[in-house]
Amino acid sequence: MQDSQALRKQIRNSVYLQEEKAVRELASEKYLSNIQKKSVERTALTLIENCRKDKSRHNMLDAFLMEFGLSNQEGVALMCIAESLLRVPDNKTADRLIAEKIKSGNWLNHVGGSKSIFVNASTWGLMLTGYIVELDNEIQSSTKSWLKQFSAKLGEPIIRKAIFKAMKIMANQYVLGQTIDDAISAKTKKSLFSFDMLGEGSRTENDSINYFEAYSDAIKRIGRFSAPGKSVEENDGISVKLSALHNRYEFRHESTVMKKLYQRIKKLCLEAKTFNISLSLDAEESARLDLAMQIFENLSREPELNGWDGLGFVLQSYLKRAPLVLKWLDALASETNQKFMIRLVKGAYWDTEIKRAQEKGLKEYPVYTRKVNTDACYHYCTHLLSLNQGTLYPQFATHNAYTMALIAEIFKNQNFEFQRLHGMGVALFDEMQRVYLPSLKARVYAPVGDHNDLLPYLVRRLLENGANSSFVNRFLDDKEPATKLVEDPIKKISELKEYRNSEIKLPHEIFLNSETKRLNSCGLDTQNFNDFHSIKLIHKQMKNKFFDANSIINGEICYNPRITQKSSFDNREIGSWSSASTKDIRSIAKFCNSSSQEISKKSKLQRIQSLKKMADLLETKALELSYILGVEAGRTIDDALDEVREASDFCRYYARQAEIHSREQFIEKEAIGIFLCISPWNFPLAIFTGQIAAALAMGNIVIAKPAEQTPQIAFRTVELFYASGIPKSALNLLLGDGVMASKLIGSNLNLSGIAFTGSNDTAYEIQLNMLKKKDSIAFIAETGGQNCMIVDSTALPEQVIDDVLASAFSSAGQRCSSLRVLYLQEEVAEKVIDMLTGALESLEIGDPLDIKTDIGPLIDDHAAKKVRSHIQKMTRSAKLISKKENRGIINKASFVQPHIFELKHISQLSKEIFGPVLHVIRYKQENIEDVINQINSTGYFLTLGVHSRIKAFGDYIFNNTHHGNYYINRDMIGATVGVNPFGGSLLSGTGPKAGGPNYLRAFSKKRLLNKHSLIQEDSYLNKPMLDEQESDNIIDGLLETLDYWSKLSPSQRLETPLSMRMPKSQKNNIEYIKSNIDLPIKLSSPTGESNHLFYASRGIILFLLSPDMNESDVVKNIFLSLVCGCAIILISDKNLSDMCSKIIKDFDVFAKGQKLVIYLDYSQVKSLIQNKNILNIMMDDRLKISSYIREEFARRKYGILNVINPLDSSQEVTTDWLLGLVLERTKTENLVASGGNTQLFNLSDDSNVIAV
Helix, strand or coil: CCCHHHHHHHHHCCCCCCHHHHHHHHHHCCCCCHHHHHHHHHHHHHHHHHHHHCHHHCCHHHHHHHHCCCCCHHHHHHHHHHHHHHHCCCHHHHHHHHHHHHHCCCHHHHCCCCCCHHHHHHCCCCCCHHHCCCCCHHHHHCCCCCHHHHHHHHHHHHHHHHHHHHHHHHHHHHCCECCHHHHHHHCCCCCEEEEEECCCCCCCHHHHHHHHHHHHHHHHHHHCCCCCCCCHHHCCEEEECHHHHCCCCCHHHHHHHHHHHHHHHHHHHHHHHHCCCEEEECCCCHHHHHHHHHHHHHHHCCHHHCCCCCEEEEEECCECCHHHHHHHHHHHHHHHCCCEEEEEECCCCHHHHHHHHHHHCCCCCCECCCHHHHHHHHHHHHHHHHCCCCCEEEEEECCCHHHHHHHHHHHCCCCCEEEEECCCCHHHHHHHHHHCCCCCCEEEEEEECCHHHHHHHHHHHHHHHHCCCCHHHHHCCCCCCHHHHHCCHHHHHHCECCCCCCCCCCHHHCCCCCCCCCCCCCCCCCCCHHHHHHHHHHHHHHCCCCEEECEEECCEEECCCEEEEECCCCCCEEEEEECCCHHHHHHHHHHHHHHHHHHHCCCHHHHHHHHHHHHHHHHHCHHHHHHHHHHHHCCCHHHHHHHHHHHHHHHHHHHHHHHHHHHCCCHHHHCCCEEEEECCCCCCCHHHHHHHHHHHHCCCEEEEECCCCCHHHHHHHHHHHHHCCCCCCCEEECCCCHHHHHHHHHCCCCCCEEEEECCHHHHHHHHHHHCCCCCCCEEEEECCCCEEEEECCCCCHHHHHHHHHHHHHHHHHCCCCCEEEEEEEHHHHHHHHHHHHHHHHCCCECCCCCCCCCECCCCCHHHHHHHHHHHHHHHHHCEEEEECCCHHHCCCCCCCCCEEEECCCHHHCCCCCCCCEEEEEEECHHHHHHHHHHHHHCCEECEEEEECCCHHHHHHHHHCCCCCEEEECCCCCCCCCCCCCECCEECCECCCCECCCCHHHHHCCCCCCCCCCCCCCHHHHCCCCCCHHHHHHHHHHHHHHHHHHCCCCHHHHCCCHHHHHCCHHHHHHHHHHHHHHCCCEECCCCCCEEEEEEEEECCEEEEECCCCCCHHHHHHHHHHHHHCCCEEEEEECHHHHHHHHHHHHHCCCEECCEECEEEEEHHHHHHHCCCCCCCEEECCCCCCHHHHHHHHHHHHCCCCCEEECCCCCCCCCCHHHHCCCEEEEEEEEECCCCCCCHHHHCCCCCCCECCC
C-alpha cells in the first residue's frame, strides 16, 4: 500500500487527468463476472418494474419531474420561480416575477399529461393554485375553458399567495424542517438521518460565526437522541459545509483557513464525539478538495479525536481523481489507526465545474463530461470500498436502481448503508429492502433551514433530477423502456467512439466551432496546488531581477539618461528606464515616413502567423510576465494572469479576423500607414498588446507608446513580438510621458491613425493636437466610465455580494469597467449593505505578489492622492457605510483603503473616480425611470450591470440605456476577447469595440487624399444663429422622437411610412443593412453564458451638404440613416435651400407625431455643435468648415467627434460606413444565475455511440 503522502502527490498530479486515460483505466477494471452482471441487471429491472406497478408510492414530486423536466420551457420557468420567489420581500416585484414566468410557458400543453390529479388540476400553469378551491371532474379533465377565467377572478394577491404556498409545498418535499427541532420531530424512527444545515456559504465573519453556532446547537440537539451504547453507525449524524465556517475558504487563503476554520471544525468534531454521532465534511467545488483533504487529515491525526469512528468524508465520483482519493483515505485510516465514514455521491456541481474550467482556460476538466463515465467511476469506487472494510465504512448515496443492485451484489452482507435525499427515492429503497435486503440500512440526508436558505438547494435538486439523462427523471416514466435504465456503464462506454462527450469541447478548444475558429487562451489556477507552487517558484527566482527599458526605433535601442523605477508596493528599486529624446522623435518620424508603404506590402501571412506565435509565447512566459505586472503595476497574481490570457486572446483573435478579412481582399489596399498606439497603465500588457496586434494585422507600421508608469512590461512585450517574427521595422517603442506623445503627434510624422485608451482629458488634448496635421487622422478612443449596477429584490444576495466585490474592488478599482455606483431596491438594501460591510472587511490588502492579496496598491502616489481627495469630499457630503481598516498599509503612499459611501443621487459624483471606492444609492421600484435617467445623465456609457430574476426588468434597463457592455446576473469586469467585445460611447469612447468583429476595420480605412476646399463657409459662421435655448429645443424634440424610433429594428422602421420614401436604387443597400444589423449577433461563449452583439442608433446626425451634392445623393444618405435609427438635421448654404426644403417635405416622416428630419442653414452650425447631444457629423472631409468643426469639438471637451462621409450615387453601403451610424452594444447574461445550466444538463450522453 502506498503511503498517504505519496498518494496525495499523485492526486495533485491528477486534477486534470485526460478523460480518455481515466475512462480507459475504469473500463479495464474487471471486478464483476458476467454472471454477477446479469444478476445486477435482473435485480435492477425488477426494482424498476415493481416500483412502476405500485402507483400508491409515487409522490407529487415524482409526477412533477416527469411532466416538467428541464427540456421544456415550463419546467425551466418553474425552476426560476422556485429559485427566487420566496426571498422576494415586496408584493409588486413578486407579482411581476410570477406573471413573467407564467406567461413564458405553454401550460395547456401539459394538461392531462400527468397521471397525478394534483399536477393536472393545477397544470402548474397556475402554480399549484388548485388547493384553493374544489375542482370537480369536469375542470380536472378540461382546463382550457376555465384557466383564464379562474386566474382573472382570483386576482394577483390570491395567485401570489397560492404560488408562495406552492413553492413551500415543493420545498417541503425536500427539506425536513426549518429548524433542527422541527427536523428531529419530523424524522421517522425507522430511518437514520444525516442532517445538513442549509446555506450558501458564508460571505462575512458574522455569517461564519452564526453557521458555527447553528452547527454546534444542532449537534447538541441531535446528540440528545443518540444512544451511547450503540456504534456511531447506528446513530444520526450531521454534515458540515466547510465554506459555511469561513468566508474565505479557498486554497490561496490556506493559512487563515487553518487558523480560524480548522479550530471551528475541530470543536464541532469534539462535540460530535461527545454525543457519539458522526460528522461528515460535505463535498463542495473541486478547487476546494485539496484544502478539504488537508483539514480532514489534520483532524484524523488529532489525539483528542482518537477512538471516534464518526469522522466522515464525502467523495464525488464525477471527479477523475476520485479512486485515488479513496485509496488515500484508506492509507490515511491505516496510518492513524482510524475508521472513516465515506459517503460516495455522484456530485452536485458538475455544470459549475465545466463552466469554471472553460472560463479559466484550464488544460482539462476536473470532472467527467459524460454521465456514463461518472457512473462507471462510482461503480469502481464501490468496488474499492468493498476491499477496505476494516478502515472505511461505506455510505452509498444514490437513487439509481442499477447502482443499488450493483452495490448489493458486491457487498452482499458486508457492513454498509444506503443513503437517499429526503423527499426522494422512498419507493425504490422500500422495494430494495422488501425484496432483496431485509436488513438494509438506509440513512436519509435531511436538509434543515428556512425557505431563503433552501432555494439554491432546491434548484440544485431540480437540475439534477429534471435533466433528460437523470435516472430519477426517467425512473417512473412508463414510456421509457426499463431495459434502457439498467445498462452496464462499462458496456455503454465500450460502444462509444470517444470517451469524452464531443459536445463539451476541452476548455482551450471551446471557440474552435465559432466563426473565428481559434483556441481559447490557456490559464493557470491559483486555487490549484501545483499551479500555485509553479507561480511561487518563478516569482522567487525573479525577486532580485533588475529591469531595464528603453525606446526602440527600427530594432535599435535608444540609450538616454536613466530614470530610477520603484515598486508602488514597498518603494524598493526594481529597475530603470529612459525617456525618448527630441532626437528620437525626429528619428522615428523620419524612419516611419520613409518605410510605411514598404512595410504594409509585406506578407500578410507572415504577420498572421507571427501573431499566432506571439499568443503562444505569451502563454509560455505567463509567470514571468505576471511577476513584472505585479512588481511594476501593482497587479495581483490573479489579475496579472488574467491579463496575460487577454493579451494572448487578442493576438489569436485579430490574427483570425485578419484571415477572414483577407478573403474580402482589403487588407493591403486599405492599410492606413503609420499608427500610434497609446496604452494605459491599468492594463499595461493586454491593451498594449491588443492595440499593436490589431494595427499590425492590418499591415500598418506601429509606434507603441505605453504609459510612463509601466515601461518594463512594454519593453518585454515588444521583445516577444520580435521573437514571434514581427519585423523590427514594423514595430517601434517610444517611452516617455504625455508631453512626449504630444510632441510626436505635432511633429512632421505622417501619422494616419491613433489608438488610445485613457482619460477623457487626455483624449481631448489628442483631438486638439490632431488638428495640427495636414491630413485627417483616424482616432479610436476608449476612455472612462461611471459604471453602475442595479439590483432588484429578486436577486440572490450572496451572488450580488460576490459580484459587487469583484466589480468594485478588483485591481483596486483601477479598471475602466469597475463598478462605481450600486443601486439597491430599498426592500433589500439594508440586508445587502450589511453583507457588503462584512464582506469588505474580509478582503486582504497588501503585496500584489502575495497569493492571498485581493487589493494591491494604486499605480502611484499621484493616483492615490486623487482618490483620497475624493474620499475626504465624500466623508463630508455623503454617508460612510464602511471602510476596510488595515494598519499595515496606512503609511504606504500608494495604498488607499477601500471605502463604501451612500449617496442620495448620482449627481453627487462630478467625474469618474479611479480607485477602490463604491457608492450606494437606494431606490424605490416605482422610481426605476428616475434611476435610468440618473445613469444616462452622466454621459458615460461603458458598462452597466443588472441583478434580477425578472427578464423583462433586465430588458427594460437595456432598452432604455446606451452602455456598450451590459451584464445580467454576473460581475461587470473581465470582458473576454471575442466573447464580450469591450467599448462604449459618448464620454466612454468612439468604438468600434476592442476584441470585437469590427475592430480591425478601424485600422484599415482609406484616407481621403484630395484636400482642396469646395466652399468658403466662414462667412456663414458670423451670421445670426440660434440662441442656446432654441438649439436645445430642437435637439430635445429630436431626442424625444428618437426615444421611440431608435428602439425599432430596421425591418420595423421599414413598416412605417418611411418605406414610401425608399429610392428604388436602394433595395440592395437595405438588404445589406438588414442582414448586418437587424438582429443581434450571437457571440461564442463559455457554457452557461449568453452573449449577443447588438447595433443601436448613434442618435442625431448633423448632415452638412457639399455645394455639389445632388438631390438623389442627399435623399439616399437621409433614407439610409433613418433606416439605421438616426434622426437628421440637414444643413446647407443658400444655393441648396430650395432642394433641401423639397427633400424635407418629401421626408415628412412621423414617429409618434414628431419629425425625424429637419432643415437649418449653415448659420446655425456654431450653436448646434455646442449641444452635448451632437457627436455625429455627416460631411465630406474636404469641406473647409470641417476644420472648424473638428476644432470646436475638441475645445468643447465633451465626447469625441464621429465623422461619416456621405455616400455618392456610385457607392454601396459597407460595414465601415454603417459603423458611423450605429453603435455596438453587447449583452452578457449568466444563464446559471437562476439555478443552473439547463442546456448543459440536457446534452445527450449518447452523441457518439457506435451504431450497432
